[in-house]
Amino acid sequence: MWKKLLSKKRYYSNEKIEEDENQEYYRSSFHKDYDRIIFSNSFRRLSKKTQVHPLSKNDHVHNRLTHSLEVASVGRSLGLRAGEFLKKKFPHAEINPYDVAYIIQTACLAHDIGNPPFGHAGEEVIKEWFETHKNEKFLKELSQNELEDFIHLDGNAQSFRVVSQIENNLFGGGMNLTFATLGTLVKYPHASSSCKNIGKSKFNYFQSEADFFQLLFDDLGLSKADGTYKRHPLSYLMEASDDICYGLLDLQDAFELNIITLQDMQNIFTLICGEEATREVYGEEKDTLLRKVSKLVAISIHKLALHTMEVFEENFDAISSDNQPKDLIELFTIREFQNAIKEAKRLGSAKIFNEKRKIELELGAYNIIETLLDNLIRATYELYEKDETKLSFRNKRALELMGENRPKKAENLYNMYQRVIDYIVGMTDNHAKYVANQLNGMGI
Numbered sequence: 001m002w003k004k005l006l007s008k009k010r011y012y013s014n015e016k017i018e019e020d021e022n023q024e025y026y027r028s029s030f031h032k033d034y035d036r037i038i039f040s041n042s043f044r045r046l047s048k049k050t051q052v053h054p055l056s057k058n059d060h061v062h063n064r065l066t067h068s069l070e071v072a073s074v075g076r077s078l079g080l081r082a083g084e085f086l087k088k089k090f091p092h093a094e095i096n097p098y099d100v101a102y103i104i105q106t107a108c109l110a111h112d113i114g115n116p117p118f119g120h121a122g123e124e125v126i127k128e129w130f131e132t133h134k135n136e137k138f139l140k141e142l143s144q145n146e147l148e149d150f151i152h153l154d155g156n157a158q159s160f161r162v163v164s165q166i167e168n169n170l171f172g173g174g175m176n177l178t179f180a181t182l183g184t185l186v187k188y189p190h191a192s193s194s195c196k197n198i199g200k201s202k203f204n205y206f207q208s209e210a211d212f213f214q215l216l217f218d219d220l221g222l223s224k225a226d227g228t229y230k231r232h233p234l235s236y237l238m239e240a241s242d243d244i245c246y247g248l249l250d251l252q253d254a255f256e257l258n259i260i261t262l263q264d265m266q267n268i269f270t271l272i273c274g275e276e277a278t279r280e281v282y283g284e285e286k287d288t289l290l291r292k293v294s295k296l297v298a299i300s301i302h303k304l305a306l307h308t309m310e311v312f313e314e315n316f317d318a319i320s321s322d323n324q325p326k327d328l329i330e331l332f333t334i335r336e337f338q339n340a341i342k343e344a345k346r347l348g349s350a351k352i353f354n355e356k357r358k359i360e361l362e363l364g365a366y367n368i369i370e371t372l373l374d375n376l377i378r379a380t381y382e383l384y385e386k387d388e389t390k391l392s393f394r395n396k397r398a399l400e401l402m403g404e405n406r407p408k409k410a411e412n413l414y415n416m417y418q419r420v421i422d423y424i425v426g427m428t429d430n431h432a433k434y435v436a437n438q439l440n441g442m443g444i
Helices: 029-038 041-048 064-089 097-110 119-132 144-151 155-166 179-185 192-198 207-219 235-256 262-273 275-282 289-314 316-320 335-352 356-385 393-400 413-425 429-439
Strands: 009-013 016-019
Touching: 009 179, 009 207, 029 097, 029 179, 041 064, 041 429, 064 097, 064 235, 064 289, 097 155, 097 179, 097 235, 119 144, 119 356, 144 192, 144 207, 144 413, 155 179, 155 207, 155 413, 179 207, 179 235, 207 413, 235 262, 235 289, 235 335, 262 275, 262 289, 262 335, 275 289, 289 316, 289 335, 356 393, 356 413, 356 429
Parallel strands: none
Antiparallel strands: 009 016
């Protein structure tokens, strides 16, 4: 089982799938996966993409890059402990704990690599735009499943597409990551067309990646008898690393932006760190308020990570079965931790996500992405319908603006629209703003 789950195979094409044998003692197959993410253009662009607060002028506030690096740090620690646990549980499987750590760390690095500019607000704008226009002529030729991919656009599915198709080797395996790392990246092993039936809004692969996804999960031994798929057990630790970090670090950012106060967070820290430790940090006269928050966030992450591993080990059989739990957080047995996470979410909803400046910027983001879609999707449809020499001047120039991401005439309409989404999702916040201004005639 774990020989398959820790597969070193790499996909280059349907005719070329090879196990990575080219390893040095200092650089394993999974170490190479990590390096491929770190040195990729898509990962570097995360430094200018919103985590929670769009276009913040405070340089200390998390962006997608710093968030991903911190999640990966927690994931590495969980991976090392998980590797030691698996090594003892499966002594004949030759499991190297450092391999497990690299796999989870790399999946953590890549988990947001497909998120659009302006965070989840950007994602919502794209979904709403396609929902609003679904009955128009330029979307009528899409199949229902293809349309669902756009109406329910998900950063998780786009991340899978980026690393397996788009980045480095376009439609030649992308980054050519190992099967183990790709499997660990997947939280929602189903297509958009399944969302309604299973009552979930999240999914992890588009129709364009369906064949490769099936090949991957069959090879990893994650196919179920009913034709559906189960999650890679290590994906639970990748997901938990993300949950632990964003729940606490969003509060830290909000505090630095003066959206919430130290008092607002006190009960959350007390539930996780304990009353004595929280009181001691709060009472330290030499520390600034921000340093106090940073200390308590660090203690909280450590405590939640330790409990996450306890829960993973205690529930390992269920996590490996066909009847898997939703996530590790719901399995927490320390009630104070669960209550703290719930309170952090309540605080986020009440004071952070509805903060006035954030709303203003997200409305601006709405107009930016709407402008991009209005111009580029309509231009792409004209390219699909007409001879390239008969394009309107405006649409021809709009498509030329896309450079190497420009849709190709030979592609079907669904794939042509996907290239537009690849282009928009790949933008930084600032570049999206710049291109929208050009299209609106405001950049002259």
